[in-house]
Amino acid sequence: MRTLYVRIVLTFVGIAFVSGMIGLLLTSLYYQDQLKTDNEEKILKMGESIRSLYEQESEVKLDKYLEGVAALGFQIYAVDESLTGRVFGRAFKHGVLNEAEIRAVLNGDVYHGMREENRRVKIFSLFENSVRNTVGIPLRTKEGKAALFVRPDLEAQIGGIRVIVAVLLGFTFLTSLVLIAVSTRYVVKPLKDLKKATQQIVKGDFNVGLEKSRNRKDEIGDLADHFAIMAESIGRLDRMRQEFVANVSHEFQSPLTSMQGFARAVLDNQATPEQIERYMTIIERESRRLSSLSTQLLRLASLDREDRRLHVESFRLDEQIRQVLIALEWQWTDKALNLELDLPEAEIVADAELLHEVWLNLIANGIRFSKSGDTVSIAIREEDGDVIAVDVRDTGAGIPEAEIPYIFDRFHKADKSRSHSASDSGSGLGLSIVSKIVSLHQGTIEVESQLGEGTVFTVRLPRL
Structure with a gap:
C-alpha cells in the first residue's frame, strides 16, 4: 500500500x-x-x-x-x-x-x-x-x-549552448525532485501527526499533543486546531460519561443498600413494630426518590435525542406558573414562606409540558433551600418585545461562588455533605433538565447568587 x-x-x-x-x-x-x-x-x-x-x-x-x-x-x-x-x-x-x-x-x-x-x-x-x-x-x-x-x-x-541548456534542464529537474520530496514531508508530517492523534484517541488517550501543527497559519494548522478542540471535547465527554455512570450507580446503590438492609431486618424479625414502621417509611421514601431519579434520567435521555421535537402550542405563561405554585402549595406553606408574585398576562408559543418542568424545578429549588419565613418571588417581564423573561428569586441559603459555573452539570450538588436520605436532598439532575429544556426553546438561563442572601434564576424565552 x-x-x-x-x-x-x-x-x-x-x-x-x-x-x-x-x-x-x-x-x-x-x-x-x-x-x-x-x-x-x-x-x-x-x-x-x-x-x-x-x-x-x-x-x-x-x-x-x-x-x-x-x-x-x-x-x-x-x-x-x-x-x-x-x-x-x-x-x-x-x-x-x-x-x-x-x-x-x-x-x-x-x-x-x-x-x-x-x-x-x-x-x-x-x-x-x-x-x-x-x-x-x-x-x-x-x-x-x-x-x-x-x-x-x-x-x-x-x-x-545546447549542452548548457541540457545540463540546466537536467539539474532543474533533479532539484525539483529533491524539493518535491522535502516539501512533501513538510505537508505530510502534520497529517501523520493527525493520524497518530486519532490512534491515541482510539486507545482512550485524548491528550493528542498537536501544538506544533496548531501553530501553522494555513488550512492544516486550522485542521490541527479543530482536531485538538474536538479531542478535548471528546475527552471532556468521556470524563462526563464516566462521572455520569459513577453518579448514577452511586445514586441508585446507596438507597438500594439501605432499603435492602431495612427489608432484611424486617424479614428476619429483628425489629420492633415501631422500628418496622420507621423502616417501611424510609423504604417508601427511598423508593419514591429512586422512581423520581429514574423519571429524570428518562427525561434527560429524551431531551438528548437529536430528533427531539417540541410540541409547541400557544398558552398563558402566567397561568402555568400559578398552577405550579398550587401544586407546590403544601411545601411553601409548610415552611411559612412569603410569596411575592408579579405575573402579568403573558401569551407564549412553546412546549407547555416541558416548560412546566422548568418552573417546577426552579420554584421547588427556591422552596427547598429557603428557611422558614424567607421569601420566594416570581416575576414575568417583557424584553425588547420578542423576549419574555421570568425571574425566580429566593432569600435562602444561596450558592457558593465557586460552584455557580457547575450548577447545570448533571449530578452536581453545591452541598455535597447533605445526606442522600434527607428529605430535601435532590438528585443533581433538575437544573440540567432545566438548562436543556431552555436550550431546546432557543432561550437562555442565568443565575446570580450570594451565599447566605439568596439566589435568582432568570429564564429568557423567545415568543416563537
Whole structure:
C-alpha cells in the first residue's frame, strides 16, 4: 500500500513530467507557426549570400571556397551535373536526396527541405542532422551547373549552448525532485501527526499533543486546531460519561443498600413494630426518590435525542406558573414562606409540558433551600418585545461562588455533605433538565447568587 507521502511525490513528479510534455508541445506549435518560416528564410538568404559571393569571385575554386564557408559553421552538400556529391564541413548523419530533387535544383528550382519535414514535434526538426533538412539552391560554376544544399552546423555554432541548456534542464529537474520530496514531508508530517492523534484517541488517550501543527497559519494548522478542540471535547465527554455512570450507580446503590438492609431486618424479625414502621417509611421514601431519579434520567435521555421535537402550542405563561405554585402549595406553606408574585398576562408559543418542568424545578429549588419565613418571588417581564423573561428569586441559603459555573452539570450538588436520605436532598439532575429544556426553546438561563442572601434564576424565552 502506498503511503500518502509516496502518492504526493509521485503526483508532483507526474505533474512535472506532464507539464514538460505540454510545454514541449506548445513550444513546437509556436515554432511551427511563428519561427519556422523565418528560420527557413534566414537560411535561404545565407545560401543566396554564399552563391552571390562565389559568383563575384569566380576565379576562386569552388571546393576551396566551400571549405572556407563550411569552416564558418555550415554544413554543405554540393552536387554537380553528373550527380556526384561532396560534403563540406561536418558530415550529415541522416537522409538521402533522390535524383528528382537534385535535378530540380540543378535546373534552377529551390529545395525547401525544412518545409517538407513532417515531424509530430516540429521543434526537433530544427536539430536533425540530415541532408534532407537543408535548403537547396542552384549555382553556376566554370565546370557547369551545381546544386548546393546548405544548413547551419548547429553543433559548431551553438553546441556549447545546447549542452548548457541540457545540463540546466537536467539539474532543474533533479532539484525539483529533491524539493518535491522535502516539501512533501513538510505537508505530510502534520497529517501523520493527525493520524497518530486519532490512534491515541482510539486507545482512550485524548491528550493528542498537536501544538506544533496548531501553530501553522494555513488550512492544516486550522485542521490541527479543530482536531485538538474536538479531542478535548471528546475527552471532556468521556470524563462526563464516566462521572455520569459513577453518579448514577452511586445514586441508585446507596438507597438500594439501605432499603435492602431495612427489608432484611424486617424479614428476619429483628425489629420492633415501631422500628418496622420507621423502616417501611424510609423504604417508601427511598423508593419514591429512586422512581423520581429514574423519571429524570428518562427525561434527560429524551431531551438528548437529536430528533427531539417540541410540541409547541400557544398558552398563558402566567397561568402555568400559578398552577405550579398550587401544586407546590403544601411545601411553601409548610415552611411559612412569603410569596411575592408579579405575573402579568403573558401569551407564549412553546412546549407547555416541558416548560412546566422548568418552573417546577426552579420554584421547588427556591422552596427547598429557603428557611422558614424567607421569601420566594416570581416575576414575568417583557424584553425588547420578542423576549419574555421570568425571574425566580429566593432569600435562602444561596450558592457558593465557586460552584455557580457547575450548577447545570448533571449530578452536581453545591452541598455535597447533605445526606442522600434527607428529605430535601435532590438528585443533581433538575437544573440540567432545566438548562436543556431552555436550550431546546432557543432561550437562555442565568443565575446570580450570594451565599447566605439568596439566589435568582432568570429564564429568557423567545415568543416563537
